Structure formats: structure tokens, C-alpha cells
Amino acid sequence: MKRLINQWMSGFLVWALLFACLAPFSVPQRTDAAVVLTGKTKSVPASQTAYGTYGKLRVRGTKLVGKQGKTVQLKGISSHGINWDVGEPFVNEKAMQNLRDEWGVNCFRVAMYTEDYNGYCVTDAASRKKLLQKIDVAVKAGKKLGMYVIIDWHILNDGSPKTHQKEARVFFKKVAKKYKNYGNVLYEICNEPNGGTNWKTIKSYAKSVIKVIRKYNKKAVVIVGTPTWSQDVDEAAKSPLQGKNIMYAFHFYAATHGEFLREKVKTALSKGLPLFCSEFSACDSSGNGNYDFASAKEWMKLMNQNRISYCCWSLSNKPESASLLKPGCQKTSGFRTSDLSNMGKWLVRQYR
Secondary structure, three states: OHHHHHHHHHHHHHHHHHHHHHOOOOOOOOOOOOOOOOOOOOOOOHHHOHHHHHOOOEEEOOEEEOOOOOEEOOEEEEEOOOOOOOOHHHOOHHHHHHHHHHHOOOEEEEEEEOOOOOOOOOOOHHHHHHHHHHHHHHHHHHHHHOOEEEEEEEOOOOOOHHHHHHHHHHHHHHHHHHOOOOOOEEEEOOOOOOOOOOHHHHHHHHHHHHHHHHHHOOOOOEEEOOHHHHOOHHHHHHOOOOOOOEEEEEEEEOOOOOHHHHHHHHHHHHOOOOEEEEEEEOOOOOOOOOOOHHHHHHHHHHHHHOOOEEEEEEEOOOOOOOOOEOOOOOOOOOOOHHHEOHHHHHHHHHHO
């Protein structure tokens, strides 16, 4: 009996080895295998662009919809701060066209810091003029390319949006008046309230600033930040602002923010709050550290299932994990595969 068993086992091993040799085998894939960027741009008829297709956006229920009432999901890229040299050079028409034609991007977010280095509220008149000119470059390029553009009042170290509420009202009066006939422009009025700023305070600020915008543009989509670096959308859902075409921001960095924050998002959606993810990345919340692409994939699944629009941080060559370009990239447009960071390659695969 023992001999029979040994013979049977020997035969089984031979067949198992033969099957293994004949069976298909997997080859490790390169992380950038699906990403082939040439850096070239295309001539796209206006009618086939995002704006040409959907026109001026509005909010219906929890979603953005276009001129025909069809749900629209914006897939965007955010600049780094245009007050820094790691952000400003990449805000140009050719770069935006690259993003449109090869990355699958239909929205560009122009991040203008308010209080950090050379920020709008702490710099001189000449620098403020340059910041406004850079915003103008993005808005006009967006119009030409049929892309949506978010003008982002990027509060961070100022903590509460109330810190520079007076300056915000003057700024939004200026841009809302200037771009009142630009249907491709959205306004993000307070990037990431923090430092313990509660929803009641943010809501008071938002009422004041939205009133200024509505004087010149009654229908533009306005994105409002939420407490704790735009995470507590569940708090905003308890007492939303009155008025139309208002959305609420949430931000995530996948290596830090997981299921706990996703539950907040689900809670807000269940209460009918219109959400916009105006900033995210797969790294940790410092903008650096390791990537958690598994968590990021869960976030993408949640947003795509609910048709939530989003913008990834950031188009920059800054030496940090969140940058979509390699630190050594000297190009400001015409990006090829070799110019992308690991985050950039992952993102292009998601968008395309």
C-alpha cells in the first residue's frame, strides 16, 4: 500500500509540474505600462470639449449637471500655489492643453495662497497684480480650450476664513465682475479652514462672500470649505447654506485619510449635501511620505460611483510625494511619460 501511494504521489507531481510549465504565467507589470505621454497637443473642435458639451454648470441634488440636465463629473488637476515658483510656471495654456489632450483632464484649479509666502493678503501691490494676471491666464486658457477653471482662495496658515474676510470680499468682487460672462469659472472661497474653526464661523463667512459673488454672477457654482482642513462635511450637512449652486469641499490624502473620512462623505451625501473633492492625493496629509494606492483606489471608487467631481494636488516639480512631475522636470508643458512622478503616472491611469 505504501508503495502504491508513493507511485501515485510521484505521478501527481509529474503532472503538476507539466501543468505548471504549460499554464499561462504572469509577468510583473511596470508601474507606468499604461502611461504613454507624447507631450503633443491636438486640435479639438469647441463643440467636443467639456465646456462645449456641457456648458455652464449648475447644482442639482448632490451633483453637477450641464446645460441639458445631464450629470457632469469634473476630473481636474490643481496647480500648486501660484505665489511660489513650484506652482506659477506650470499655469499656462500649453500645459493645460497637455492635461486636456493626454491626461483626460477637463478642469483646472488655480490655487492662490492668501497668507503663506507671497500670499495675496500679505504681499505688495505689484505681486498681487501678478497673481491676478496668472489667474487671468488660466481662465482665458480654460475658455479657449473648453475646460472648467476653479479660482481657489487658498487659506491655510490663516486658519479661519474670517481672518481675511475683508480682503476676500474685495478679491471676489474683482474676479466675479471680471469673469461674469465666463461660464467655465467656478469659485472656491476658502480652501481648508483649520485651527479649530467651526462650521458656524465658516457659514457666516460664506454668506458674506457669496453675497458679493452673486451681485455679479447669480448662477456661478461656489465651493465652500468645511471644518478641519475640509473634512467635516457631515457637520456642514446638519446646517447647509441657503441658495442655489453651492457645493461643499472635502479633501483627502489617502495614506492618512481612510474609512473614517469616507464615512463622513457618505453621511453628507445621504443628507443631500452636494460635494466636490477639490484636493486629493495618494500620499499622506503633509503632501509627502509613502503612497497608499489601495486607499486611493477606494476613494476613486466612492467618488466615481457617486459622480463626485475632483481635483488632484498638484501640477508641480516640488520634491514631495504629491507632485505629479518629477523634481528634475524643467518643462512647463509638453510633458512626456518620463517627466511624471509615480503619483503622476498613477493619476493618468485613473483619469484615462
